[in-house]
Amino acid sequence: AQTVTQSQPEMSVQEAETVTLSCTYDTSESDYYLFWYKQPPSRQMILVIRQEAYKQQNATENRFSVNFQKAAKSFSLKISDSQLGDAAMYFCAYRSQGGSEKLVFGKGTKLTVNP
Amino acid sequence: GAGVSQSPRYKVAKRGQDVALRCDPISGHVSLFWYQQALGQGPEFLTYFQNEAQLDKSGLPSDRFFAERPEGSVSTLKIQRTQQEDSAVYLCASSLAGDGYEQYFGPGTRLTVT
Numbered sequence: 001a002q003t004v005t006q007s008q009p010e011m012s013v014q015e016a017e018t019v020t021l022s023c024t025y026d027t028s029e030s031d032y033y034l035f036w037y038k039q040p041p042s043r044q045m046i047l048v049i050r051q052e053a054y055k056q057q058n059a060t061e062n063r064f065s066v067n068f069q070k071a072a073k074s075f076s077l078k079i080s081d082s083q084l085g086d087a088a089m090y091f092c093a094y095r096s097q098g099g100s101e102k103l104v105f106g107k108g109t110k111l112t113v114n115p
Numbered sequence: 116g117a118g119v120s121q122s123p124r125y126k127v128a129k130r131g132q133d134v135a136l137r138c139d140p141i142s143g144h145v146s147l148f149w150y151q152q153a154l155g156q157g158p159e160f161l162t163y164f165q166n167e168a169q170l171d172k173s174g175l176p177s178d179r180f181f182a183e184r185p186e187g188s189v190s191t192l193k194i195q196r197t198q199q200e201d202s203a204v205y206l207c208a209s210s211l212a213g214d215g216y217e218q219y220f221g222p223g224t225r226l227t228v229t
Contacts, residue, residue, distance in 0.1 A: 004157075033215045044118075045158075045206065045220035052215060091157050097214050100171040101146055105157035 002027045002094050006106035013082045014114050020067075021077045021109045023092030031097035034068065034075045039089040039108075048090070051075065053097075079111075087113045117141070119221035121207050127227045128197045136192045136224045140209030147190050148218060149182055150206040158206055164190060165212055197228045 003026045013019035025034070036048040051059045051068050058066050063083075067076045079086055089110050093103040120139040128134050140147050146165050150158035151174075160174040166187035175182070179197075184190040194201055204225050208218040 006157075037220075042222070044222045045208075047217050050215070050217070095215070100163070100173075101165075101210070101212075102148065102160040102163055102171060102174070103150075103158070103218060104160070105150075107155075107157045 002029070002032075002096070002104050004092050004094050004104050004106035006090075006092055006109050008109045009107070010110045010112070012112040012114060013079070015082055015084060017082055018078060018080045019082055019111065021079075021090050021092075021111070023075045023077070023106055025073050025075065025092070025094050027073070027094065027096075029096055033095040033097065034066075035093040035095070035103065036064070036066070036075075036077045037091045037093060037105075038086075039091060041088070045091070049077065082113050084113050084115060087111055119207055119209050119219050121205075121221040121224050123224060124222065125225050125227075127229060130198060130228055131196055133193065133195045134197055134226065136194075136205050136226070138190045138192070138207030138209075138221060140188065140190070140207070141219055143211075144209035144219070145187075145212035146210045146216075146218075147184055148208040148210075149190070149192050150208065151176075152204045152206055152223070154203070161192070161205075194226075197226075199228050202226055202228045 034051045092106040148163040149161040152158040162172040164184040179195045204223040207221045210216045210218045
């Protein structure tokens, strides 16, 4: 079974600075998808960024980018120019390619943005 | 368009009562998922449907948990004889079917068992 580990329960960053959230995962599969989801205090989870394992190029979405290291099974999220609205719980998630479409989540990292 | 909606948003049940949680997916989304999120934890998969077929129910913690999606749209998660450990937020998500499609989440139902 796949597992996802987020080793940082809490992180903080100053507004306009850069922060990196860590995620590692364990799998024996070669094809899969990785996601970062954001869950603000209102609790509605929204997708931040996704990465297909077969793609070597790291995904980017505006101020959000990932560092995907397939051999190391590492998938970190970098948030540049942090904004107050970035404050939330961030969850790393894994999905197999083919088979069950379920997401396997880590325990999350609570990000605080200080003005 | 409208997102995923869930009702009720909050539910308080006495231990031993049965509860039913409803999920309305995004129109046209074939896949529907249920997750359980305990306080301070990440969501954990319960079950999912493709149309009306329940393809994976490996995450249901006991036979007290039952989910259905009889017409391939609205889904209901039923918990019988609730226990305190069932207290959690129950999240529903929907997506287009197939590899890698984004799951869109609802606001969740917070269940408190007293």
